[in-house]
Amino acid sequence: MNSKEKRSLAYLLQLCGYDFGALFCDHPIQLSLISSATTEEQTQSEDAAIDPNDLGTNLVAKRKGLLRPIHSWSTSVRYLDSDTYKQTYGNSRVWELYRRNFKGPMHMPPRTRNNCVNPDGRFKTNFPCPICRDEYLVVDYRNVKLLEQFIIPQTGDVVECRKCSVCEVQYLRICVEIQKAKDRGYITFTVPFRKYDYSSYYPWWPSENKCESVEDEEEFDMLERRSPYKIYPVHHPDTFPDSMRPGLNPFKVAPYRRSKR
Known part of the structure; x- marks a missing residue:
């Protein structure tokens, strides 16, 4: 395959989205440069026609x-x-x-x-x-x-x-x-931290689920505390209307009278 046939084949492969220059050419870099140059020339000619x-x-x-x-x-x-x-x-x-x-x-x-x-x-x-x-x-x-x-x-x-x-x-x-x-390699990034369980590689290594060097702490019972909130009576008009059962309504204020009749 001569150089002209290589160039034409590389150009067709690039149009199709493939890059097989390394399979038939000893210098794939030069081939990619030639194919890119031909593509730029084609785009320039197309822009001139618009x-x-x-x-x-x-x-x-x-x-x-x-x-x-x-x-x-x-x-x-x-x-x-x-x-x-x-x-x-x-x-x-x-x-x-x-x-x-x-x-x-x-x-x-x-x-x-x-x-x-x-x-x-x-x-x-x-x-x-x-x-x-x-x-x-x-x-x-x-x-x-x-x-x-x-x-x-x-x-x-x-x-x-x-x-x-x-x-x-x-x-x-x-x-x-x-x-x-x-x-x-154009953009640097941090590799996520990976935690390995070395007990699967070394039999003498302590298991990751429970470390032998740390003892379990005793659990303390929580002290009972009285609630700091004071409960006040709540006025419910639907339950204690002013017009019904005034004697059972704790929010009903009796009128002031000087003497009993």
Whole structure:
């Protein structure tokens, strides 16, 4: 198989979502670079064929029905380090300044929409989510600066979908790319502590259920205490009405009289 046939086969495999460059090529890295270059050239040619008036860029206010521009992850990385990004978002995260309009109390937001972009690549609403509204925000495991904005620094968990107001499609993509970044070493994370029962490995080790070095403490009986609350009579109008049985009503106040008749 010559080099031209290898390039064409690698390009077809990449379009299908597979990467079998290591099976037939001694230099899979060079092959991936060639295939990625051909893909970028194809996307550039496709963008040139699209009418500029049909693109829903960031400069367009109402983008419903327009095509969402597609950019590479490297372009998104350069955008996050640019002055335009700092002027737009400042020191805030991309989702902090976004506010949703919905019925009901603010502390009980409903679920976000399924997606902001149709399968054909066109906007389905004029008010997309924080990720879909900015064409240069590309969710990728190599775009670490964007993914870290959706991670809670204290716990390492992903921000809830209703809090960051991202559509469900983009939120699922964020969760997947964060896990891929952790697997590939782009994002550091703490390994959960695992407690081992060494008694299953060493017979002389004390069991984890009951440590032999700690003695059981005696249980003390609780002292009986009198209730500090005083019981007062309660007035029940249904039980003791003023008009019925006045002699049995403890809350009935007799009128003051000087002398008995």
